[in-house]
Amino acid sequence: xxxxxxxxxxxxxxxxxxxxxxxxxxxxxxxxxxxxxxxxxxxxxxxxxxxxxxxxxxxxxxxxxxxxxxxxxxxxxxxxxxxxxxxxxxxxxxxxxxxxxxxxxxxxxxxxxxxxxxxxxxxxxxxxxxxxxxxxxxxxxxxxxxxxxxxxxxxxxxxxxxxxxxxxxxxxxxxxxxxxxxxxxxxxxxxxxxxxxxxxxxxxxxxxxxxxxxxxxxxxxxxxxxxxxxxxxxxxxxxxxxxxxxxxxxxxxxxxxxxxxxxxxxxxxxxxxxxxxxxxxxxxxxxxxxxxxxxxxxxxxxxxxxxxxxxxxxxxxxxxxxxxxxxxxxxxxxxxxxxxxxxxxxxxxxxxxxxxxxxxxxxxxxxxxx
Amino acid sequence: xxxxxxxxxxxxxxxxxxxxxxxxxxxxxxxxxxxxxxxxxxxxxxxxxxxxxxxxxxxxxxxxxxxxxxxxxxxxxxxxxxxxxxxxxxxxxxxxxxxxxxxxxxxxxxxxxxxxxxxxxxxxxxxxxxxxxxxxxxxxxxxxxxxxxxxxxxxxxxxxxxxxxxxxxxxxxxxxxxxxxxxxxxxxxxxxxxxxxxxxxxxxxxxxxxxxxxxxxxxxxxxxxxxxxxxxxxxxxxxxxxxxxxxxxxxxxxxxxxxxxxxxxxxxxxxxxxxxxxxxxxxxxxxxxxxxxxxxxxxxxxxxxxxxxxxxxxxxxxxxxxxxxxxxxxxxxxxxxxxxxxxxxxxxxxxxxxxxxxxxxxxxxxxxxxxxxxxxxxxxxxxxxxxxxxxxxxxxxxxxxxxxxxxxxxxxxxxxxxxxxxxxxxxxxxxxxxxxxxxxxxxxxxxxxxxxxxxxxxxxxxxxxxxxxxxxxxxxxxxxxxxxxxxxxxxxxxxxxxxxxxxxxxxxxxxxxxxxxxxxxxxxxxxxxxxxxxxxxxxxxxxxxxxxxxxxxxxxxxxxxxxxxxxxxxxxxxxxxxxxxxxxx
Numbered sequence: 001x002x003x004x005x006x007x008x009x010x011x012x013x014x015x016x017x018x019x020x021x022x023x024x025x026x027x028x029x030x031x032x033x034x035x036x037x038x039x040x041x042x043x044x045x046x047x048x049x050x051x052x053x054x055x056x057x058x059x060x061x062x063x064x065x066x067x068x069x070x071x072x073x074x075x076x077x078x079x080x081x082x083x084x085x086x087x088x089x090x091x092x093x094x095x096x097x098x099x100x101x102x103x104x105x106x107x108x109x110x111x112x113x114x115x116x117x118x119x120x121x122x123x124x125x126x127x128x129x130x131x132x133x134x135x136x137x138x139x140x141x142x143x144x145x146x147x148x149x150x151x152x153x154x155x156x157x158x159x160x161x162x163x164x165x166x167x168x169x170x171x172x173x174x175x176x177x178x179x180x181x182x183x184x185x186x187x188x189x190x191x192x193x194x195x196x197x198x199x200x201x202x203x204x205x206x207x208x209x210x211x212x213x214x215x216x217x218x219x220x221x222x223x224x225x226x227x228x229x230x231x232x233x234x235x236x237x238x239x240x241x242x243x244x245x246x247x248x249x250x251x252x253x254x255x256x257x258x259x260x261x262x263x264x265x266x267x268x269x270x271x272x273x274x275x276x277x278x279x280x281x282x283x284x285x286x287x288x289x290x291x292x293x294x295x296x297x298x299x300x301x302x303x304x305x306x307x308x309x310x311x312x313x314x315x316x317x318x319x320x321x322x323x324x325x326x327x328x329x330x331x332x333x334x335x336x337x338x339x340x341x342x343x344x345x346x347x348x349x350x351x352x353x354x355x356x357x358x359x360x361x362x363x364x365x366x367x368x369x370x
Numbered sequence: 371x372x373x374x375x376x377x378x379x380x381x382x383x384x385x386x387x388x389x390x391x392x393x394x395x396x397x398x399x400x401x402x403x404x405x406x407x408x409x410x411x412x413x414x415x416x417x418x419x420x421x422x423x424x425x426x427x428x429x430x431x432x433x434x435x436x437x438x439x440x441x442x443x444x445x446x447x448x449x450x451x452x453x454x455x456x457x458x459x460x461x462x463x464x465x466x467x468x469x470x471x472x473x474x475x476x477x478x479x480x481x482x483x484x485x486x487x488x489x490x491x492x493x494x495x496x497x498x499x500x501x502x503x504x505x506x507x508x509x510x511x512x513x514x515x516x517x518x519x520x521x522x523x524x525x526x527x528x529x530x531x532x533x534x535x536x537x538x539x540x541x542x543x544x545x546x547x548x549x550x551x552x553x554x555x556x557x558x559x560x561x562x563x564x565x566x567x568x569x570x571x572x573x574x575x576x577x578x579x580x581x582x583x584x585x586x587x588x589x590x591x592x593x594x595x596x597x598x599x600x601x602x603x604x605x606x607x608x609x610x611x612x613x614x615x616x617x618x619x620x621x622x623x624x625x626x627x628x629x630x631x632x633x634x635x636x637x638x639x640x641x642x643x644x645x646x647x648x649x650x651x652x653x654x655x656x657x658x659x660x661x662x663x664x665x666x667x668x669x670x671x672x673x674x675x676x677x678x679x680x681x682x683x684x685x686x687x688x689x690x691x692x693x694x695x696x697x698x699x700x701x702x703x704x705x706x707x708x709x710x711x712x713x714x715x716x717x718x719x720x721x722x723x724x725x726x727x728x729x730x731x732x733x734x735x736x737x738x739x740x741x742x743x744x745x746x747x748x749x750x751x752x753x754x755x756x757x758x759x760x761x762x763x764x765x766x767x768x769x770x771x772x773x774x775x776x777x778x779x780x781x782x783x784x785x786x787x788x789x790x791x792x793x794x795x796x797x798x799x800x801x802x803x804x805x806x807x808x809x810x811x812x813x814x815x816x817x818x819x820x821x822x823x824x825x826x827x828x829x830x831x832x833x834x835x836x837x838x839x840x841x842x843x844x845x846x847x848x849x850x851x852x853x854x855x856x857x858x859x860x861x862x863x864x865x866x867x868x869x870x871x872x873x874x875x876x877x878x879x880x881x882x883x884x885x886x887x888x889x890x891x892x893x894x895x896x897x898x899x900x901x902x903x904x905x906x907x908x909x910x911x912x913x914x915x916x917x918x919x920x921x922x923x924x925x926x927x928x929x930x931x932x933x934x935x936x937x938x939x940x941x942x943x944x945x946x947x948x949x950x951x952x953x954x955x
Binding site for chain 2: 007
């Protein structure tokens with residue numbers, strides 16, 4: 001008997017989302033946009049950079065340096081300035097992100113075995129990209145320095161560093177980003193679909209109709225949560241397929257572990273969504289509420305910036321963010337065959353958060369019935 | 371009103387509609403070739419059920435929308451070319467309270483005075499006049515959001531009158547207003563017409579239509595009638611009768627009356643049955659045909675609604691396939707089906723309902739009658755388990771709503787005021803959902819849903835989205851979902867407010883049939899005619915039940931030498947005023 005009722009409710013919840021043109025748009029639009037934007041457009045790599053060179057030296061070493069910069073794939077266009085004023089102007093108007101200033105005695109100093117200077121001017125307004133460009137330029141200058149007479153002599157005595165990137169040998173940006181997206185799309189869809197569900201019924205006047213049916217309160221809660229979880233799992237699956245077959249990302253770990261933890265993760269997310277929904281009178285309020293949580297949750301998760309970079313006082317807040325734990329699991333399963341123990345360590349907090357958000361949602365839902 | 375016809379022609383024409391047509395998308399036209407004129411110095415009623423095109427027509431008159439075909443001239447200006455001149459010369463009160471709820475009465479007036487460009491020097495005098503006129507002077511600092519429905523409408527009217535308009539367009543000013551405020555509002559508007567202002571008053575209440583100087587009757591976008599209300603009621607003159615003496619079994623009698631060939635329309639009116647017969651039919655022959663020996667049939671004065679139904683070709687027959695397919699409930703077991711015992715609900719320090727007590731017996735229709743905000747919805751919601759009472763207890767079919775809520779809810783069917791099924795789901799999916807939540811599965815579910823779609827003729831629409839159905843079909847679908855599980859008690863919240871009279875009759879034919887089979891009905895309404903369909907009603911005002919009895923008994927309580935045959939509305943107003951006086955004393 002209870003199963004008949006619950007089944008009817010879950011089917012209705014799914015139909016209500018799928019048959020509503022706005023609901024359908026939410027299920028199809030954002031996932032596609034997110035996949036395209038984050039995996040292609042919002043790349044953190046620095047490419048296609050324009051650079052300015054002010055070369056006041058006429059020797060071979062400065063020419064060699066300019067050649068090497070020109071040959072690097074990162075830089076798209078090199079322009080040449082004749083005066084410090086032109087250099088200043090180009091940075092000022094953001095025509096270039098960095099400028100290389102080579103002094104008049106550069107080659108002479110190198111030949112003479114004296115310390116030679118190259119000045120690199122970076123646009124601090126674009127701090128992240130400037131930092132990376134600075135790094136590239138340093139590498140190029142360092143490799144040139146190693147070939148100067150003084151550098152060759154020093155090389156015999158120096159320690160050489162060989163870097164190897166584990167899990168993502170070629171540091172392909174998408175290998176890092178697409179697994180992240182599996183977690184964030186589940187957050188977005190789970191949260192928004194749940195947040196809209198009760199608010200939609202309130203707005204359309206169907207909520208009372210539902211409440212006078214023999215469905216018990218916990219059955220309504222289960223039905224309202226099951227449908228968005230199913231939709232969330234569907235989106236996770238689609239994204240996993242896209243990661244493997246479109247982006248060619250290795251799937252090294254266990255899918256069973258991934259789905260197991262995904263259920264706890266979605267539980268935490270839909271609990272929160274239902275809490276927002278119970279609080280909202282209209283769908284508009286619900287959407288605003290969902291995004292009020294969504295944006296900080298993305299920023300405080302390690303999605304784009306490492307948690308370790310955040311100030312000490314801010315870091316503890318990330319501990320209640322379900323996305324933080326699921327990101328570790330998704331990236332682990334994709335790139336490194338994460339062991340069961342580590343999945344469990346990250347799933348346990350998810351389960352605790354889920355328990356908390358679900359009970360909070362149930363409590364608020366019952367309270368708001370009064 | 372008798373000389374209205376003579377003076378009418380001499381009054382200046384303020385609106386001229388010629389061949390006005392408006393379409394939205396692929397649906398049938400919202401307004402179809404409307405030609406009419408409205409004159410100054412009188413109240414013109416724009417009458418019709420919800421969805422008839424009233425609001426569309428008013429918006430076209432204001433120039434906020436343009437017609438697809440035809441022309442509209444307002445005060446001599448064409449709405450296509452001179453909308454700005456129209457806006458400066460008219461007052462418009464939209465259906466939804468068009469005021470700012472977070473501003474006080476005075477701030478709202480200031481705002482509208484600024485918007486209308488009323489010179490500062492004239493304001494004190496105008497404010498004084500309008501606040502006296504609307505009797506709002508005592509409340510100028512109160513926030514508009516905290517006003518009652520009637521006071522909001524009065525404030526809306528005051529704002530529309532700031533710069534004395536030559537034409538006043540009022541979109542359903544009577545909605546959400548208690549009968550007393552409604553009468554006040556009407557008197558105010560009448561006073562305006564004596565200054566030569568033309569007033570258009572739109573309404574879905576046919577009793578309001580009767581009081582207008584002239585009416586435009588709209589139905590499904592078509593203009594059915596334009597003229598003096600009495601001209602319309604004239605068409606059924608001598609054909610309206612009251613059948614009395616069939617007490618107790620009057621619903622079964624009504625069903626048989628409606629199946630007679632020469633009967634156009636029939637409704638329950640208190641203990642009697644109101645009948646409209648075809649031309650040149652013999653009422654005495656009707657009694658014979660019914661085989662009634664103790665019935666008395668007597669002519670009565672026709673009403674606007676009688677004529678409207680006659681114009682639409684008469685009401686539906688008296689047979690309810692739904693009732694025929696419903697199993698009869700066993701004879702009375704003695705225990706009331708719905709019990710309210712001292713139900714009280716407080717929200718903070720506001721008491722929405724206080725000590726409401728009544729019983730509803732098996733096979734009885736019980737009505738909660740009262741203006742919006744009086745507490746009838748609160749009482750209703752406590753009895754179907756939507757609200758937990760602060761004090762007191764409610765029972766349905768013997769189950770305590772507090773302890774056995776789910777069991778009680780399994781025994782009741784609920785139909786809300788606004789269409790409240792899932793609009794994005796198809797008709798079939800809605801039926802399947804409600805069958806499911808009431809625990810029907812397998813063949814039982816298939817049998818029940820196919821029976822419902824057969825009874826209510828929903829088959830051809832099975833795959834349409836519920837929200838796209840015409841109003842009448844929505845109503846049928848809502849009833850089908852509410853009775854899917856054969857409930858003992860039906861809870862109807864303003865079930866037919868705003869629907870056309872044919873749909874309303876069809877709906878009540880089913881309800882009457884179900885009641886004959888022993889189903890119990892609790893209905894809320896602010897619609898005075900609908901109250902007369904009930905066996906007993908409880909008048910609710912300011913959270914208290916101020917009177918309880920049969921409709922005829924309540925009317926008899928206020929009968930006086932001046933008004934020997936009061937209407938339900940007269941009774942309501944007299945009883946509420948009496949209760950207020952007692953409270954004040």
